[in-house]
Amino acid sequence: MGTGLRPATSSLREITGLPPYLRLLAGTQFAFNTGFYAVLPYLAGHLGDGLGMAGWLVGLVLGLRTFSQQGLFVVGGALTDRYGPRPVVLAGCLLRIAGFAWLALAGSTATVVAAVVLTGFAAALFSPAVESETAREAVRREQADGTARARTLAVFSAAGQAGAFLGPLLGSLLLAAGGEWGF
Template identity: 60%
Template sequence: MMRSPRRWLVLAEIVHLPAVPRLLVLTQLAFNIGFYLVLPFLAGHLADDLGLAAATVGLVLGLRTFSQQGLFLLGGVLADKFGVRPVVLTGCAIRVAGFLVLAFAGSLPGVLAGAMLTGVAAALFSPAVESALAREGARLEQSGQLPRTELFAMFAVAGEAGAVTGPLLGVLLLSVGFQVTGIAAAVVFVAILAMHWRWLPAGPGAHAGEPAGPALREVFGNRRFLAFAAANSANLFAYNQLYLALPLELRRIDGDGALGWLFALASIMVVAGQMPIARYARDVLGPRRALVLGFLIIAGAFTTVAVLVPLTSSVLPAVTLVVLLTAGQMLVNPMAGDVTARLAGERRLGAHFGVVSAAGGLAVLAGSTATGALMDVAPPSSPLPWAALAAVPLLSAAALWLITPTTAVREPAPSA
């Protein structure tokens, strides 16, 4: 296995990437700055400003994620057929509209419309960018320049750099009002659209001219990949608890002001630790052990909160949740992206990444609604919701042990 130079300054590594992968990595930075201006504060806005119940808040967040993740397959197929650039530009325009609707919505129907528009937008641009990143990563790996897992790790680091900037800006803007925050996020995506119009390379899709039927048959005929997508869906479900369970826990202790700083803590962890952890996962653990250990740590995050919540009214359970959940996902995310492409046989990557995200969207829609309902009926200091949350990644860890290849061997593509 080749090894990349041990440059610990991630920015230097990103700068030295070839032009297209560098653009894709920095795209994630820009996307997350705009996205995290709003999303960490949406649950509080819905509950405090609009007076919605926790179950309704969970439904809104779940529908937002499902409209995003559930349509990733469509976005991925469109990217495979028409290319990355038109799909990304369309997604950016729709997200501008979604944030403006959220900024001015004063009732549940408007909130649902805005939330779903922001989700549909990401359903277009995210699989396009991820599939392009996987292809560029394969080229870098085959030429001996960089393992693909490290390119996915850089992608995660750039995203978290945006995720730490977005909430901090959001905290400042929220003092003026949620409407101003939503407008600011829309302005950010207008700038992103303009930059991608100027610099994102144009080109035909990898499967231009091919009908969608063979793509769908190829994807849904790959049983091992489908099992992996189902098991990995717990990753997105767990991550989305930072937007539902975490804000509700902070409300329990009157610690709403800590939300932005906890998101900043998660982002700083990823920026500082993602690259060495990705290298350790690739070089020492391998795909199976890295994914299983990551999901066990995520399950441990919720288990620890279940133990601590009845014992304390401090911020300790929230901090523990963020630290352990982030640590587990630093193991899971780069390896999951690489395994997805390999189980896909390096073909129809937009469609395959779309299925992975759609599975996560279904898990979030069902799980977040159930979690919100459980938190509505459970006493404020009950460990029950947290124990239920812990069971989901624990089951996935067991499934991934059976599904995931022990080495990063490229799977042959099933015949269409």
């Protein structure tokens, strides 16, 4: 009786077997999640140690970031419906960069809150748009070559989850090595 688990080489074939555009979408999801979750340990330390925020305020700020993302998904979805996924994904990526840059420069609670809300809004743009485009491409692929859309969507989901798993590990390693790198 099998475990239902596949060897890693089979999973790699799933990724490399995707058309280039779908690999780009999955890779973007991986990078977006890895980057965000890698920043969290540093951000929590920066807010507490660097800016002297109390633990409850650090938690509140990080919670506001998540709330702004989740609460604004409907805006990201509506903009995706209106303008299409590509410009909305690009806007989400650019706003995320701007939000993190602003966060790096923020010195007061108000500017920190504004910057984290901006990064949350950026994710609220990015996520519905990239998920919508992936679903659309999965259907196109299914119609074109018979590959079940669930396979394509599973690879996309796995890429996002891998980023969410590896990001905090990477962030913790970078934070631990920060003294050596001048962070």
